[in-house]
Amino acid sequence: MAQIAWILSAAHLFLALATSGGVGAxxxxxxxxxxxxxxxxxxxxxxxxxxxxxxxxxAFSDNDASCNRASQVVNIDLCRVALSxxxxxxxGFHYELWLPETxxxxxxxxxxxxxxxSFGTNNGHNxxxxxxxxxxxxxxxxxxxxxxxxxxxxxxxxxxxxxxxxIGKSYYIGCSLGxxxxxxxxxxxxxxxxxxxxxxxAVDFNSLYxxxxxxxxxxGDTTSEDFxxxxxxxxxxxxxxxxxxxxxxxxxxxIIEDPIxxxxxxxxxxxxxxxTTSTNCLNAAQVKKVQAIFSDYLWPNGTLLYPRVNPGGELxxxxxxxxxxxxxxSVDWFKYVILGEPSWNPATYALDDAALAVAKNPADIDTWPxxxxxxxxxxxxxxxxxxxxxxxxxxxxxxxxxxxxAGEVDFDLERMDTFYRFFRIPGMYHCGTGPGAWTVGQxxxxxxYAIPFDKEHNVLAAIVxxxxxxxAPDEIVGTKFVNDSIAAGVMYQHRHCRYPYRSTYSxxxxxxxxxxxxCVYFGGY
Numbered sequence: 152m153a154q155i156a157w158i159l160s161a162a163h164l165f166l167a168l169a170t171s172g173g174v175g176a177x178x179x180x181x182x183x184x185x186x187x188x189x190x191x192x193x194x195x196x197x198x199x200x201x202x203x204x205x206x207x208x209x210a211f212s213d214n215d216a217s218c219n220r221a222s223q224v225v226n227i228d229l230c231r232v233a234l235s236x237x238x239x240x241x242x243g244f245h246y247e248l249w250l251p252e253t254x255x256x257x258x259x260x261x262x263x264x265x266x267x268x269s270f271g272t273n274n275g276h277n278x279x280x281x282x283x284x285x286x287x288x289x290x291x292x293x294x295x296x297x298x299x300x301x302x303x304x305x306x307x308x309x310x311x312x313x314x315x316x317x318i319g320k321s322y323y324i325g326c327s328l329g330x331x332x333x334x335x336x337x338x339x340x341x342x343x344x345x346x347x348x349x350x351x352x353a354v355d356f357n358s359l360y361x362x363x364x365x366x367x368x369x370x371g372d373t374t375s376e377d378f379x380x381x382x383x384x385x386x387x388x389x390x391x392x393x394x395x396x397x398x399x400x401x402x403x404x405x406i407i408e409d410p411i412x413x414x415x416x417x418x419x420x421x422x423x424x425x426x427t428t429s430t431n432c433l434n435a436a437q438v439k440k441v442q443a444i445f446s447d448y449l450w451p452n453g454t455l456l457y458p459r460v461n462p463g464g465e466l467x468x469x470x471x472x473x474x475x476x477x478x479x480x481s482v483d484w485f486k487y488v489i490l491g492e493p494s495w496n497p498a499t500y501a502l503d504d505a506a507l508a509v510a511k512n513p514a515d516i517d518t519w520p521x522x523x524x525x526x527x528x529x530x531x532x533x534x535x536x537x538x539x540x541x542x543x544x545x546x547x548x549x550x551x552x553x554x555x556x557a558g559e560v561d562f563d564l565e566r567m568d569t570f571y572r573f574f575r576i577p578g579m580y581h582c583g584t585g586p587g588a589w590t591v592g593q594x595x596x597x598x599x600y601a602i603p604f605d606k607e608h609n610v611l612a613a614i615v616x617x618x619x620x621x622x623a624p625d626e627i628v629g630t631k632f633v634n635d636s637i638a639a640g641v642m643y644q645h646r647h648c649r650y651p652y653r654s655t656y657s658x659x660x661x662x663x664x665x666x667x668x669x670c671v672y673f674g675g676y
Contacts, residue, residue: 192234209231220270248310260306265279291513291514296332296515345529353544354519359548362457364505373474384469395415407577408653420433468542562675572623629647648671
């Protein structure tokens with residue numbers, strides 16, 4: 152069973168901004184244990200109903216081990232409701248609803264990552280494997296959109312009944328696949344949420360998974376001739392990337408501020424080309440591999456299939472997409488959904504497979520709208536953020552998506568700014584961590600919960616203020632803790648700008664001082 156993973160963020164949302172008082176621990180416990188959600192929602196099965204006190208380390212004994220979430224400390228008193236919700240004769244999802252003692256009328260939902268069924272709902276299947284998709288389109292539908300949307304309907308109804316109050320504003324936060332889920336829900340069900348935070352959204356999903364699958368045929372396995380070792384990626388190649396691109400922003404700090412400006416000349420890596428040793432360079436075949444990896448992924452007619460990788464992302468991609476092993480989620484997606492061939496060999500992946508994925512678009516998962524007009528007309532707001540050193544999803548695809556939406560409003564920045572704001576986070580890996588000021592309240596790791604819950608520093612607070620007060624964020628201040636340790640204190644903070652503005656060094660002053668950086672409009676990609 153999936154366990155909901157937003158409690159720390161929700162504690163801020165439900166408590167720090169709360170307007171309704173608690174009913175007292177004894178009364179709340181009695182109220183919780185007397186609740187009968189199964190009597191209000193047809194066909195659901197009640198799996199758990201328990202009162203949980205603040206400080207409890209809640210064990211998730213029925214969570215799939217692959218989800219890597221055995222327990223979680225709960226920092227508020229709450230009523231825990233776990234349900235099984237059928238969606239068809241051969242599928243359904245598990246869902247947890249956590250109801251805090253003190254409530255302000257807001258609801259908050261979260262999503263998953265990869266092809267997972269691990270958090271929030273289990274997306275119609277347990278764990279991180281795609282085997283449940285095989286020959287069961289209903290499970291794919293649940294994964295694509297139905298589990299999230301149905302859980303919103305169920306959760307809103309039960310929360311209103313439990314508290315005997317009308318539902319106030321509804322919010323969503325997720326990253327990666329969870330980012331895609333937020334965007335997809337805004338497209339399909341524009342009235343589900345008032346505010347959405349979508350980190351590193353896996354939009355254009357089928358092309359993304361084809362792009363990921365394309366790396367294994369390029370790198371070959373670890374025994375392949377001219378295989379590039381992880382160490383070479385992390386030293387020789389990464390050092391050359393920084394040599395060419397780090398200083399573009401005027402500050403040599405090990406961070407590429409804007410990958411749009413970084414086009415790596417891979418020929419500089421060739422042995423004999425400005426190299427005097429054979430240990431700090433690549434042979435011609437290896438240079439060709441790096442060039443292919445660092446290039447846009449194109450269809451045979453030369454049009455874009457998916458944008459190039461983030462330079463700097465090789466530090467983690469060396470042990471992932473470039474490691475000489477096929478990327479597991481892409482393998483499962485092609486095996487069990489696109490091709491329906493469990494014995495498929497990922498080394499044989501080719502553009503024909505990518506074309507089939509786009510044509511098939513299972514359960515309309517692609518999530519590549521050209522407009523979110525219905526969501527905008529509903530008054531909905533979206534904040535997206537994307538790490539500029541993301542090793543899993545190219546941040547240039549989020550730029551591409553912004554440009555796609557902007558095209559539908561004639562690239563009118565004022566119209567885009569009324570409902571959609573995109574923040575690029577230099578030095579952030581996939582959804583979090585990294586050498587930059589990556590902590591923006593996005594959840595998922597402890598430092599994200601240690602910053603002030605306000606619109607200047609926290610994306611969740613920012614979406615609340617935008618929805619409820621009309622205070623749209625122009626900038627988000629990112630925080631970098633020393634060694635990513637809260638106890639070690641803040642190392643520095645950085646000004647992250649909404650696209651198409653670029654955080655730009657003034658040329659004078661301490662580069663770690665946020666006052667030395669300003670948001671400068673550059674007109675887009």
